[in-house]
Amino acid sequence: MVEITIRNRVKLVRIEQGKYNQGELAKLIGLTRQTMNLIEAQNYNPSIKVCLLISKYLEAPVDHLFWMEE
Structure with a gap:
């Protein structure tokens, strides 16, 4: 079985946009900040x-x- 790792640039995009802090984005989505x-x-x-x-x-x-790395 091939090992797949999911990578993301969520933090980078969120900070570049300056629209939300981590807690605000989490709340909109229904997640905890953690x-x-x-x-x-x-x-x-x-x-x-x-x-x-x-x-x-x-x-x-x-x-x-989001993207996959093998």
Whole structure:
């Protein structure tokens, strides 16, 4: 079985936009700030639903925010 790692640039895009702090974005999506921190630190793979919501609120394509590495 191939090992796949999910990477993201959520923190980078969020900070570049300056629209939300970590807690605000987490609250909009229905997560805790701690879970959002884990996602941004590459220590938690979010569900597809969470990826789509992050994409919606950051107004960025999912494939710009998340990608796979083998």
